[in-house]
Amino acid sequence: MTPAKRRKIFSALRAANPAPRTELVYGSPFQLLVAVVLSAQATDKSVNAATVGLFAAAPTAAALLKLRLAGLKSHIRTIGLYNAKAKHLMATSAILVAQHGGEVPADREALEALPGVGRKTANVILNCAFGEPTIAVDTHIFRVANRIGLAAGKTPRAVEDALVATIPAEFAHDAHHWLILLGRYICKARRPLCPSCPIERWCEYPDKTPA
Numbered sequence: 001m002t003p004a005k006r007r008k009i010f011s012a013l014r015a016a017n018p019a020p021r022t023e024l025v026y027g028s029p030f031q032l033l034v035a036v037v038l039s040a041q042a043t044d045k046s047v048n049a050a051t052v053g054l055f056a057a058a059p060t061a062a063a064l065l066k067l068r069l070a071g072l073k074s075h076i077r078t079i080g081l082y083n084a085k086a087k088h089l090m091a092t093s094a095i096l097v098a099q100h101g102g103e104v105p106a107d108r109e110a111l112e113a114l115p116g117v118g119r120k121t122a123n124v125i126l127n128c129a130f131g132e133p134t135i136a137v138d139t140h141i142f143r144v145a146n147r148i149g150l151a152a153g154k155t156p157r158a159v160e161d162a163l164v165a166t167i168p169a170e171f172a173h174d175a176h177h178w179l180i181l182l183g184r185y186i187c188k189a190r191r192p193l194c195p196s197c198p199i200e201r202w203c204e205y206p207d208k209t210p211a
Helices: 001-014 030-037 042-057 061-076 082-100 108-110 119-128 139-148 155-168 169-185
Strands: none
Touching: 001 169, 030 042, 030 061, 030 082, 030 119, 042 061, 061 082, 108 119, 108 155, 119 155, 139 155, 139 169
16 A cells, blocks of 8 residues: 555544544543453443443542452443453552552553553553554454555554554554544444445455445
């Protein structure tokens, strides 16, 4: 894909959604971290439904620790893999309180040292909470980037590196959100909605769906 076409794609995505943001609801970096950990193999809608009560009861790492494991589980049991996620969140909260004053660190190495936090989750935190131009390659971005010719790669890290290297700087901060939303609502896995796509004219996918 040429740089000119790449710029047109992101210009069109920006025109359609000038101020994109995550669909997870949160009020602080800590709450974002909790929501992202819970969102693994779960929908944002289901996470938001659970965290309304959770964040009211435990808005901080220290408050979450006071819930204890059973109390935390009672708030998130509607979410898949809640047992493992609850253990990770309790351990993570303990580390945040003990080592970071209860705050979420704005550092990749420190983030990835937290239980349940991998590169993708760290990228979301760094982008959404701290404004860094990171790309968190989930299943949507992985599919879209490969499908439309934006960034080819056999692994999420390969796609991430390709996107970081080729996305024009002016679009870098919001690219993560645009691509996720495009994959979630238009460039769907089974049948992409090509006639409704704002970047259809520049997309290099050879099997576009008809109107």
